[in-house]
Amino acid sequence: MKKTILIPTDFSDNAYSAAIYAANLAAEKKWALHIYHTYTSSSATFSPEELTEELANSELLKADQLILEFAEKLATQFPTVSIAHTCERGLLTEYLPKFARQEQFALIVMGTKGKTANHSVLVGSNTYSITEKSPIPVLAIPLGYETPTVKEVGLLTNFKDEELTVLHDFTGLFGNSYRLNLLHVKDTSVSSMEVDDRLDLWKYSIEKNENFTDLEVAVYPLIKEFEALDTVPEVINELITTLSLDLLLVTKTRKTFFNKLFNKSVSKELSLKLIIPTFFSKTN
Template sequence: MKTILIPTDFSKNAFVAAEYGCALAAASGQRVLLLHVYIALYSGYKEEGSSVKQIKWAESESAKEMENIVKTLKKQFPDVTIEGEYVKGFMIDVVTQKLKDGPFSLVVMGTKGVSNVAESILGSTTYEVIKKSPIPVLVVPTDTPDFAFKNAGFFTDYNDSELDALLTFSRSIPLNPKLSVLHFYTDGEHRDATEKSLSKWERKVRAAFPDGNFTFKAVQVDKVDINAVSAAATDEQLDLLIFTRPHRTFFHTIFAPSLTKAVAGYSTAIPSLFIRA
C-alpha cells in the first residue's frame, strides 16, 4: 500500500493539510505518515544540564502533540491507517532523507497561501521541499474548502517532459479527475499558431493516455502570472492546480523572483500539486 507523507508543525495550517491528506488517502486507498521534526537549541559541545532538559521537554511535547493529532485524525478517518513519528533535527533534512529511504507516493504540506514572493506564498520549508522532493508535493492552503478532487487544472508549455508528469500524477493519486489541460499565451503570440500547437499537443497526450478524462484549452492572458492562474481556476471551477517543475518551465515563470511584485496579494484556496518532470 502506498504512503502519503505529511510533515507537520502542529499549526492550524498543518492540521488543515493533514485533514486534506487523510481525505485523499481515504479516497485513493493509501496510508498516512505524519512527521514532526523538533529543534532543541543548546550551547557547548555536550548536551548537559539545561540543554538536556530542553531536549527532553521538546521530545515530550512532540510526543503529546503527535498522539493528540493522530487520535483526532483516526476518529475522522477510521478507515485510513495513520501513524505518527517525531524526531529531532531540521525539517528539510529529515524530509529529504525520508524520501530517499521510504516508498512514499506524495508529500502533503500546508501553507497560508498569501504573499508576494514564492518562499512566502508557499512557506520557506514547503518551498524547499518542493525544490528538492523527487516525488509530487501537494500544497494545501489554510482556507481550503472541504476535500474535493473532481476538476484539476494542468498548466502546460507543450513540453514532452510533461507527459512524464502526467504519468507521475496518475500513479501518485489514482483518482482520475477531469483534467483541464491549459496553455497560456499573450497578445504577442499568433492565435492560429497557438491553436495548432495545442491540437498537436492534444493528440500526443491522448495517444499516451487513451483512458484519460481530458479537456484542452489555450487561454489568452495579458501576462502569464499568478493572477492568470487564479482567473483560469475560477473560470474552470478547478479544485486542484498542477504544475510541473523541470529546469525551466511554467513553475519558474509563475514564481520567478522578477515577477514577485506582479503577484503581490495573490490568494487562493485551491490546493496545488508540484511535480518534478
C-alpha cells in the same frame, strides 16, 4: 506494499486541515498515513507555563507530546486509517526529502501556511523548497480544503515533456476519471494560429500517452497592461476561478516556461499564492 501519504506538520490549524485532506484521501483509497515533524532545540522544550509536574518528570520532549496528540486526534476521526508518526531534530527542508525516499511513501500532502512567519516551518516558501527537493510528488493544500474533489483538473502547459511526467505521476495516484483542462497563458507576441497548432498536437500526445477521453483546452492572453492581472500567477488564478478547477498540476523546472516573460519561478509564485490544492511533480 500499501501506499502511504507522508504528512509534515507544525501542529498549526493549516497543517491539521491538510492532514484531514490526506486522511480523507487515504480512507477513500485504502492507503496509510505517516505524520512527520522536525524540531529545533528551541521548539523541543516546554515553556514554564506549559510545564506540569508530570511533564517535568517525563523524558518526552514537547515535540513528542504534540505529535502524539496530533496522531491520536486524527486516529479518532479516521479509525480505519493506519497512522504512524516520526519526530526528529533538524530542519524540515533538509530532513523531509531524505525521509521521503522510503519505498512505501507515494505522496507528500502538506499545508501552505503555518502558525506565524517567525515560527512556522510550513510557510509558502518552505512548501516550495520541499517541492524542489522531494523525490516524490507533493500535494500542497490551502487552508479550508479538507475533502478531496478531483473532477476538474488543470495542467499548466507550454508543450514541455516534463508536463507528461507530472501528468503520469498524477494519474498513477488518482486515475484519469476527471476532465483535464490544458491551461496555456499566451504571450501576445505569439500568433494565435501557431499556439492553436501546437495545442492540437500536444492534446493528441496527451490523449495517446495517458488514455484521456475528456480533455479541454483553455488559452488566456497575457496582457501586461491589465493591472488586476499583472503577474502570471494572477492570470492562472483567474483561470482557476473561471473554470471552477478542483486541483492544479504544476511542472517544476529550473527555468519555468514563463521565464522569458518574467524571469521568475512560476511554481514558486504559485506556492505562495495557492487558492486550490496543487500537485507538484517529483524531483528527478
